[in-house]
Amino acid sequence: MAGASDKNYLNEKSGLWSWLTTLDHKRIGILYMISVMTFFAIGGTFAMLLRAELFSVGPTIMNAKQYNQVMTFHGAIMVFMVIIPGIPAFLGNFILPMHLGAKDVAFPRVNLMSWYCLITGAAVAFFSLFYNGADTGWTFYTPYSISTQNGTVLMVVGAFIIGFSSILTGVNFVATVHKLRAPGMSFWRMPLFVWALYSTALLQILATPVLAITLLLLTCERVLGIGIFDPKLGGDPVLFQHFFWFYSHPAVYIMILPAMGVVSELIAAFSHKTIFGYKAIALSSVGIAAVSFFVWGHHMFVSGQSEVAGILFSFITMLVGVPTAIKCFNWVATLYRGSVRFDSPLLFALGFLFLFTIGGVTGIMLAVIGVDVHFHDTYFVVAHFHYVMVGGTLMAIMGGIYYWFPKMFGRLVNEFWARISFVLIFVGFNVTFFPQFILGAMGMPRRYFDYLPVYEPLNRISSIGAWTIGTGFLVGLGVIIHGMMRGEKAGPNPWGAKTLEWTTSSPPPHENFLVQPVVTAGPYEYR
Amino acid sequence: MSIAKTAEQHGHHHHAHHYESAEHEYNASKFGTWLFLVTEILMFGGLFVGYILFHEKFPHMFHAGSTFLDWRLGALNTVVLLVSSLTMALSIYYAQVGQRQKTLINLYITLGCGLIFLTVKYIEYSHKFHEGLFPGAFFTYEGPEAHQFANLGMYFSFYFVMTGLHGSHVLAGMSLITWLIVRTHKDEFGPDYYTPLECVGLFWHLVDLIWIYLFPLLYLVG
Amino acid sequence: MSHDSKHHVIPLPVYFKVLTLLLVLTAITVAAAQVNFGPWNVVIAMLIASIKAGFVLAFFMHLKYDNKLYLVCFGTGLFFLIVLYLFTFLDIATRIKVDGVL
Numbered sequence: 031m032a033g034a035s036d037k038n039y040l041n042e043k044s045g046l047w048s049w050l051t052t053l054d055h056k057r058i059g060i061l062y063m064i065s066v067m068t069f070f071a072i073g074g075t076f077a078m079l080l081r082a083e084l085f086s087v088g089p090t091i092m093n094a095k096q097y098n099q100v101m102t103f104h105g106a107i108m109v110f111m112v113i114i115p116g117i118p119a120f121l122g123n124f125i126l127p128m129h130l131g132a133k134d135v136a137f138p139r140v141n142l143m144s145w146y147c148l149i150t151g152a153a154v155a156f157f158s159l160f161y162n163g164a165d166t167g168w169t170f171y172t173p174y175s176i177s178t179q180n181g182t183v184l185m186v187v188g189a190f191i192i193g194f195s196s197i198l199t200g201v202n203f204v205a206t207v208h209k210l211r212a213p214g215m216s217f218w219r220m221p222l223f224v225w226a227l228y229s230t231a232l233l234q235i236l237a238t239p240v241l242a243i244t245l246l247l248l249t250c251e252r253v254l255g256i257g258i259f260d261p262k263l264g265g266d267p268v269l270f271q272h273f274f275w276f277y278s279h280p281a282v283y284i285m286i287l288p289a290m291g292v293v294s295e296l297i298a299a300f301s302h303k304t305i306f307g308y309k310a311i312a313l314s315s316v317g318i319a320a321v322s323f324f325v326w327g328h329h330m331f332v333s334g335q336s337e338v339a340g341i342l343f344s345f346i347t348m349l350v351g352v353p354t355a356i357k358c359f360n361w362v363a364t365l366y367r368g369s370v371r372f373d374s375p376l377l378f379a380l381g382f383l384f385l386f387t388i389g390g391v392t393g394i395m396l397a398v399i400g401v402d403v404h405f406h407d408t409y410f411v412v413a414h415f416h417y418v419m420v421g422g423t424l425m426a427i428m429g430g431i432y433y434w435f436p437k438m439f440g441r442l443v444n445e446f447w448a449r450i451s452f453v454l455i456f457v458g459f460n461v462t463f464f465p466q467f468i469l470g471a472m473g474m475p476r477r478y479f480d481y482l483p484v485y486e487p488l489n490r491i492s493s494i495g496a497w498t499i500g501t502g503f504l505v506g507l508g509v510i511i512h513g514m515m516r517g518e519k520a521g522p523n524p525w526g527a528k529t530l531e532w533t534t535s536s537p538p539p540h541e542n543f544l545v546q547p548v549v550t551a552g553p554y555e556y557r
Numbered sequence: 558m559s560i561a562k563t564a565e566q567h568g569h570h571h572h573a574h575h576y577e578s579a580e581h582e583y584n585a586s587k588f589g590t591w592l593f594l595v596t597e598i599l600m601f602g603g604l605f606v607g608y609i610l611f612h613e614k615f616p617h618m619f620h621a622g623s624t625f626l627d628w629r630l631g632a633l634n635t636v637v638l639l640v641s642s643l644t645m646a647l648s649i650y651y652a653q654v655g656q657r658q659k660t661l662i663n664l665y666i667t668l669g670c671g672l673i674f675l676t677v678k679y680i681e682y683s684h685k686f687h688e689g690l691f692p693g694a695f696f697t698y699e700g701p702e703a704h705q706f707a708n709l710g711m712y713f714s715f716y717f718v719m720t721g722l723h724g725s726h727v728l729a730g731m732s733l734i735t736w737l738i739v740r741t742h743k744d745e746f747g748p749d750y751y752t753p754l755e756c757v758g759l760f761w762h763l764v765d766l767i768w769i770y771l772f773p774l775l776y777l778v779g
Numbered sequence: 780m781s782h783d784s785k786h787h788v789i790p791l792p793v794y795f796k797v798l799t800l801l802l803v804l805t806a807i808t809v810a811a812a813q814v815n816f817g818p819w820n821v822v823i824a825m826l827i828a829s830i831k832a833g834f835v836l837a838f839f840m841h842l843k844y845d846n847k848l849y850l851v852c853f854g855t856g857l858f859f860l861i862v863l864y865l866f867t868f869l870d871i872a873t874r875i876k877v878d879g880v881l
Contacts, residue, residue: 133575136585201592208848209585210575236859239596243603247718255694256714258607263693264615264708272867273603323859327866339870541574580785584846591849595856602860609864610871628809635805643798646839650791653784748784762840769831773824777812 038440038537053138054540059124060438061145066116067507069152073107074500076100081462081496084489088480097479098165099181105168106185110192111152113423114281117288118234119144119199121430122227124438126203128531128538129221131212131547136205144198147191155188167477169278172259172270176251183252190245193238196284200234203227212530214549218312221529221553222298222305225312226291229319233280233287236323241277244270268334275326283322285419286386287315289426290357293379296429297361299527300376301368304554307360314353321350331402340399347397354390358383373525374448378429381456385421389414392467407477410470413463420499421459428455428506435510436524440537441517443509451506458498465492529553570750583752590756594763597726601767604722608715608774615711621702622712623775625690627681631776634677635768641670642765645734645758652751657744660754664738667761671731678724685713692717716775723771726764733757787844797838804831 039056049057079100083090092100123141127134135141158164161181166174175182207228211220248270250256257263259270298305305311327335327343361383370376392414396402405411428451435443465488470476474485481489523532530553534543576582612619648663689697696703696710703709737757740746746754808827816823837843842850 127575134573137589138573138575140589197596201589201596204592205585205589208588209581235592235596236599236856239598239600240603240863243600246722247604247607250693250714250718254692254714254717256692256718257694257708257711258611258714263711264611265711266610266871268870269607269610269867272863272870273607276863323862324866327870334874335870336873336875338873339866342866342869583786587845588848588852591852595852598853598856599860602856603863606860606864606867610867613868614871628812632805632809636802639798639801639805642835642839643794646789646794647791650788650794653786653788751784759840762835765839766832766835769835770825770828773808773812773828777808778821778824 037539038535039540040439040537042540051142053134053142055123055127055135055138055141056438056538056542058138058141058145059120059122062115062120062123062148065145065148065152066112066120069107069111070116070503073104073112074503076104076107078496078500080104081493083479084481085493086490087483087486094479095162095165098167098477099163101477102164102167102185103159106155106164106189108419109168109281109285110155110189111148113285113419114196115148115199116285116423116427117292117430118203118227118230118284119148119195121292121427121434122199122203122223122230122288125434125531126206126224126227127210128534128542129224129529129553130206130210131215131530131543131549132206132210133541133543134210135202136209137202140198141202144195144202147195147198151188151191151193151195153188154191155185158182158184158188169274170245170248171274172248172251172267173261175248176260183249186245186249190242190249193242193245196234197238197242200231200238203231204235207231212547212549218309219549219552220312222294222308222311222315223288223291223529225315226287226294229315230284230287232316233284233319233322237277237280237284240273241281244273244277247273268330271330271333271335272326275329276323279326279329280319280322282415282418283318285423287318289382289423290315292426292430292433293361293382294357295527295529296375296379296433297364298554298556299433299525300371300373300379301365302371302526302556303364303368304552304556305360306363307356308552308554310356311360314356317353318350321346321353325350328397328402331399332406344397344399348394351390351394358387358390371525373432374443374445374452375429375433375525377449377452377456378425378432381452382422382425382429385417385425385456385459389417389419389421392417405470407475408470409466409474409476412476413466413470416463416466421463425455428452431510433525434531435513435517436520437531437536437538439514439517440520440535441513442520442524443513443517447505447509447512451502451509454502454505455499456502458495458500458502461495462492462499463495465489465495528555570745579750583750583755586752586756587759590759594759597763597767601722604715604719605770605774608719611711611715615706615708618706618709619712620778621706622709622716623778624702625685625688626716626776628776630677630681631772634674635772637670637673637677638765638768641667641674642762644670645761648737649751649754649758652741652746652754653748655748657741657746660746661738661741664734664741668731668734668738671727671734674727675724675731678720682717719771719775723764723767726767730757730761730764733760787841789838789841789844793838797834801831801834 039054049061052058079091083092083097158181161184162179164170164178164182164185166178166182170186207224247258251259258265259267261267294305294311325343325347327339328347331340396405396411396414432443432448469485469488472485474481520536522535530547533547570579572579572582576585644663644666648660648667651659651663689699690713691697692714693710696713734757737754740753804827808824811823812820
């Protein structure tokens with residue numbers, strides 16, 4: 031008996047080959063963790079370079095063409111290789127089956143294949159560095175993307191391959207939720223993280239294929255000159271944008287929904303209280319996913335899209351604020367009169383609440399066409415999406431890592447330094463991006479290598495903030511690595527949380543649960 | 558005296574550890590396949606949407622383009638794929654009733670139909686190339702239609718991308734069917750286990766479905 | 780043989796009848812295309828194609844006898860595809876033209 035409890039998914043089999051051929055969802059989650067953190071470090075380095083360049087007027091450390099390439103790489107890496115897979119493929123892969131009381135995801139081999147799609151696609155995209163990559167921005171707008179440098183094709187092909195990673199994860203998760211729930215686990219007893227991942231998976235299945243065909247057509251446009259997006263042949267460059275944003279708008283909800291799922295878990299666990307409005311939060315995830323398909327044109331108000339279409343898209347976009355706000359109100363209501371522990375995971379959840387609210391509200395501002403005409407392609411938009419993606423998703427990833435760390439590695443992190451990482455990231459983030467709202471309102475365009483002297487002071491503040499965030503993440507990395515190697519041993523449930531993963535040992539055995547769980551209550555029965 | 562194989566010997570299959578039973582695994586696999594088919598619908602669908610939008614913009618040019626297509630070859634390919642869908646469904650039927658030989662025969666016929674389809678496509682493509690009807694920038698056809706419609710090349714861009722992507726899926730389907738044939742030879746399927754046949758079958762029918770729409774759109778109405 | 784599958788087995792004659800129907804519909808669609816119905820040609824062609832598709836889905840792909848969930852999957856995919864088309868078409872159709880050109 032004692033010997034049996036020493037075996038867990040980490041030490042069961044050893045050697046690199048056992049990891050590279052694993053079918054265990056927990057190991058695949060860790061593989062994703064390592065990959066995503068590596069890509070984040072690279073994309074983050076590009077960000078530091080960008081902010082160094084923008085520290086002063088005029089060329090500082092690079093020229094205009096290099097700036098456009100660095101800017102494109104930063105965006106493409108962060109979007110496709112970090113934020114989209116970040117939570118679903120890493121935390122989701124590890125935790126989802128356990129939240130359901132299952133032994134694995136529905137299709138373990140497909141799961142491994144999805145990781146290889148990410149790695150292969152990333153390799154192809156990075157290979158484009160030999161050709162200086164692309165300088166189009168991560169959105170690859172035509173007609174410029176048709177005629178510009180050759181590295182563009184490789185990056186587009188890389189993104190295409192990475193897309194399959196997302197699709198396969200989505201298929202796996204939907205099948206897992208429908209078919210592998212433990213006895214007694216009805217849909218209304220699933221944790222909110224599962225509802226979030228499920229809604230995300232629906233988006234991954236329905237939206238990503240349209241990106242696939244868009245990138246395929248773009249590649250054919252470049253290689254064969256097929257002329258669908260080229261005005262010279264009667265093609266329509268705005269059609270590219272329709273196709274691109276049909277995916278990319280739901281994609282931003284692929285980025286944020288899992289984060290909201292994590293936040294729900296953190297707030298319930300650290301308030302030691304049942305979540306307020308469970309059904310509302312669950313259904314709001316599905317609602318956000320559904321509405322996200324009808325709003326893509328709000329990225330195209332000034333692209334030549336008709337006013338009629340613009341008005342329709344604008345109106346529907348504002349509707350998205352409703353389910354989102356429901357979540358925020360319910361989280362606050364959960365905290366109220368809860369037995370709140372301000373441990374580092376909760377700090378990140380609170381950071382999320384504050385920063386995501388700002389990001390979300392500025393999104394509603396941008397939904398208003400008249401406002402967007404002024405703010406489109408300015409730093410206001412840059413600030414908005416960084417507030418939701420970094421202030422939102424990245425905060426949630428950090429909170430989720432610190433929360434589930436004991437479960438994944440059987441150890442505790444150093445709480446003091448974890449909190450330091452939070453302070454540096456939170457403060458640094460606001461110092462970086464709040465001035466950008468002002469810069470945008472003052473008219474500073476985005477994706478520009480240079481700017482007028484009047485914008486310099488705020489740019490300097492922003493750059494200093496960026497380096498602070500960078501420091502914060504380095505501290506966080508140190509906390510994680512130190513925790514993995516030297517952290518104090520953790521028991522099965524250091525936080526006293528109620529979802530199923532905390533009923534098994536830390537780290538879990540290969541089969542997750544020694545005895546098949548039978549569910550008789552909801553996931554947040556604290557009392 | 559013949560020794561009929563027992564159910565345990567036909568298609569003896571260990572279901573994966575995280576499923577309660579083979580039936581559980583079968584249902585999950587089928588569901589997963591349908592989810593994957595949805596992604597194919599959205600992907601090909603994007604091409605159809607593009608096609609429809611431009612057809613609405615350039616109706617006469619598209620009609621002119623379609624006159625270069627031989628509807629008889631298109632109809633032949635349609636018949637070939639419909640028959641292959643039948644034989645694919647039959648291979649599953651015979652697996653369900655435990656007749657391995659007939660499962661195999663129908664799989665082979667399905668594979669053969671795929672080969673006929675691709676051969677006809679090869680004939681069509683060669684003929685087009687011979688006329689200078691290439692996709693996009695390589696379009697060199699100089700006939701009267703090209704003079705009447707400056708962007709006639711766009712029609713062929715759609716033609717080649719759509720039939721090309723479809724053709725690549727026919728090829729993928731044929732590879733999967735070949736894998737099934739190997740496994741059927743090894744007697745891995747029977748009434749209690751034929752999940753891979755079912756899943757590949759669904760994929761193959763999807764390939765047929767796409768052609769059911771491609772044929773009239775490209776060959777009949779332009 | 781020992782026994783049949785526990786799952787629903789479609790009888791052989793049904794399969795052959797469906798194929799016959801599909802071939803007949805193919806012939807009809809080819810015939811209809813020879814006649815000039817103007818803009819209705821596209822409608823007729825797509826209608827017949829959809830009927831054929833329906834039979835392939837219902838019988839060859841077993842949807843008629845299967846869990847309704849699979850039909851929901853398929854329908855959902857189709858629905859969002861239509862959304863892609865509809866909103867894009869709405870944009871293109873309502874753009875203001877100058878001298879008849881978009």
